[in-house]
Amino acid sequence: MQVLINNVNTFVSTGGRKADKDAPCLLFIHGSGQTHLTWLLQARFFANRGWSVLAPDLPGHGLSKGEALSSIEDMADWCHDLIIVAGHHKVTVIGHSQGGLVALELARRHPNVVAGIGLIALATAIPVNPQLITMAEDTEPAAFDAMVTWGHGRDGAFHDHPMPGNSHLHMGTRIMASNPKGVLATDLKACAAYTEGETAAASITQPAMIILARDDRMTPWKQGQGLAKAIAHANLVTIENAGHMLPVERGDDVNKALRHLFEQTGA
Amino acid sequence: MSKSFGFDTLGLHAGFTPDDRHGSRAVPIHQTTSYMFHDTEHAAALYNLEVGGHLYTRISNPTIGVLENRMAALDEGVAAVAVATGMSAVFLSVLALCSQGDHIVASSQMYGGNINLLEHTMSRFGVTTSFVDPTDHDAIAAAIQPNTKMVFGEVIGNPGLDVMDISAVAEIAHAAGVPLVIDATLNTPYLMKPLKHGANIVIHSLTKWIGGHGVAMGGIIVDGGNFDWGQNDRFPTLTQPHFAFQEVNLWEEFGPAAFSMRVRSEGMYNIGPTLSPMNAFHILQGLETLGMRMERHMANTNALLEFLKNHDGVAWVNHPSLADHPCHDIAMRQMPKGAGSIITMGIKGGRKASQAFIEKVELASHLANVGDARTLVIHPGSTTHSHISADAMKAAGLTDDLIRISVGLEDINDIKADFDRAIKIAQKIDQQKHATKGA
Structure with missing residues (x-):
């Protein structure tokens, strides 16, 4: 659906179902240089099972207009605006990578709207390699290439996608290329600049689920352990033989773990 | 990875x-x-x-x-x-x-x-x-x-x-x-x-x-x-x-x-x-061997082109890699590894000679396919393109004498020998036809 947020046309996938303000709401937030298509295997799955799904393209991404936001804090406030515009009072927020940082910050800044939190392929910080940021600024296609390569596990490298006929790597590249030039660099700089992860994680009192990939080379599994420790009561699920793009690499396993979270939040 | x-x-x-x-x-x-x-x-x-x-x-x-x-x-x-x-x-x-x-x-x-x-x-x-x-x-x-x-x-x-x-x-x-x-x-x-x-x-x-x-x-x-x-x-x-x-x-x-x-x-x-x-x-x-097969297809195509260009019995030969082909530059720019293993040619003597060639090859197969491991020949005007209109045939670049060759993976000398023999027989038939007409 298209909604106006701060007078900017914004695309929000509702998983192919009409948004239902009375149904428990799941807010899915994508990562750096991505779009709502990160949630290819989640949005329709949960929308068709009674949840009200909001999977937006962040400003300047995918089908949304506007300029990309330059800080995780701004993105968190923007998500809060989206929740209000969509007519919900409380959501279970699920974030992938950069989207996880946004979810953490949303919970820190606006705890009253967060019923629970799902954090996928995340650590308390994402210290982006400066060379990658430079690459994103100067030779964006090379940065896409590097990120989709590093972002997938064995199945990605060998184009073995759960959806018959699909290619992880080429789909990933096309999604990133669908964003306006410069969006990836803005996102990466926002990630690198965000230093409130530990604090935000410590503030989480809502039910929390952390889903990590054993073979993640973007936010390594060991660093994700630190996030699990920072949220004392969090459940941790490790998925084997998968990389950073867990939601598309292992959709079934991710959905199973998220359902466990939704049972806790009553969503 | x-x-x-x-x-x-x-x-x-x-x-x-x-x-x-x-x-x-x-x-x-x-x-x-x-x-x-x-x-x-x-x-x-x-x-x-x-x-x-x-x-x-x-x-x-x-x-x-x-x-x-x-x-x-x-x-x-x-x-x-x-x-x-x-x-x-x-x-x-x-x-x-x-x-x-x-x-x-x-x-x-x-x-x-x-x-x-x-x-x-x-x-x-x-x-x-x-x-x-x-x-x-x-x-x-x-x-x-x-x-x-x-x-x-x-x-x-x-x-x-x-x-x-x-x-x-x-x-x-x-x-x-x-x-x-x-x-x-x-x-x-x-x-x-x-x-x-x-x-x-x-x-x-x-x-x-x-x-x-x-x-x-x-x-x-x-x-x-x-x-x-x-x-x-x-x-x-x-x-x-x-x-x-x-x-x-x-x-x-x-x-x-x-x-x-x-x-x-x-x-x-x-x-x-x-x-x-x-x-x-x-x-x-x-598919597992496509790369290796295509290398051989192209090597054989290039060698056969050279052979046909210099053969007395061949009226014309056509392939995008040839310098006189109207799309040569585009073909080389887009396909530096080769412009495919289909060759078209005409035998001196026109349609009858071309048909005779097709009937006289022994190693090459006369059938309606391309891209086989084996060398294939056909006369599209009377087969694969016979159901399209005369105008469409002309627009498709089809001449009456056109032979389509799909170059296979056989030893190139055997392909050349087969073609040489069939071209020569086709020429003899054409010459006999003319001699009969003259008589």
Whole structure:
């Protein structure tokens, strides 16, 4: 659906179902240089099972207009605006990578709207390699290439996608290329600049689920352990033989773990 | 793992992970019509395309899926859908975009089956086609109408061997808000990847070089994921609610893979030209050695060209790699590894001599196919293109004496010897004919 947020046309996938303000709401937030298509295997799955799904393209991404936001804090406030515009009072927020940082910050800044939190392929910080940021600024296609390569596990490298006929790597590249030039660099700089992860994680009192990939080379599994420790009561699920793009690499396993979270939040 | 696996590595490995239980290294043949659901929710999820997996072989199948993933990897597309034949791949591509009242701009120099489908079959359902010279860019631009849904052509025209400048034609199509759909059968992804040059959809007959052994029919549609279907209102099949799947908007929900999802969710559901798993397996065996075979195809083609150019009995020989070919420069720029292993030629003495040559070859096979491991010859004017009109035949670059050669993998000296012998016999028959006339 298209909604106006701060007078900017914004695309929000509702998983192919009409948004239902009375149904428990799941807010899915994508990562750096991505779009709502990160949630290819989640949005329709949960929308068709009674949840009200909001999977937006962040400003300047995918089908949304506007300029990309330059800080995780701004993105968190923007998500809060989206929740209000969509007519919900409380959501279970699920974030992938950069989207996880946004979810953490949303919970820190606006705890009253967060019923629970799902954090996928995340650590308390994402210290982006400066060379990658430079690459994103100067030779964006090379940065896409590097990120989709590093972002997938064995199945990605060998184009073995759960959806018959699909290619992880080429789909990933096309999604990133669908964003306006410069969006990836803005996102990466926002990630690198965000230093409130530990604090935000410590503030989480809502039910929390952390889903990590054993073979993640973007936010390594060991660093994700630190996030699990920072949220004392969090459940941790490790998925084997998968990389950073867990939601598309292992959709079934991710959905199973998220359902466990939704049972806790009553969503 | 690197994204940049080489062509031969992807040809051997892409799309397949040996399973933990059996560990089969070769891709297993899943000769089954249907698949056990875990529970009713799993069944519903598969029907709604919410999760990965298979529900019925008409829609998808694990063996066919490996072939699809492998071809998507080799052509650098976001997704692929394999079908029973190359012709059904063309038909499903048209079906995915066109409805009654729509229009196509197509190359006039294409395989006769493609021309017939558009000119005679689709026109019965209200989809019209303007055929234009693929090298006349002004004509292509002028032919695009507000209801045009695609520009369609072949990289290497069959059998005229003209070469479409993919980058230039893509630019023209995109400026008009229309995708470029390319039949790339004659080049294969080894010689050229049209998506990298700006094409949006690539179609192959898998029956030809990709299978390569002449044992299995198949076709495939590779979705480049590089066209903005939402830029205008021309493509309601992708940007309006789908008639099935809870009225999902494919462009919004599947993004770059919207086209291939339409092909699978309409073409395979409602039409169902399914590739058999056994044929997918056979084609995969060919695909595993495509790179090496294409190298040999091109080496033999180049050597045979040299031989035919210098043969006294040959009236003319045509191939894009020849310096005097009108598309030589484009061909070399787009396909530096070679411009395909089809050669056309005429024997001195015209149609009768050419027909005599075809009947006198012994090693080469006279049949209706291209891209086989074996060398093939045919007279298209009386076979593959005999059902198209005289005008269309002329537009396709077909002359009365044209022989189409699909150069195989035999020892080149044996091919040359076979051709030399048949050309000489054809010449003798021609000379005898003239002598008889003179008497």
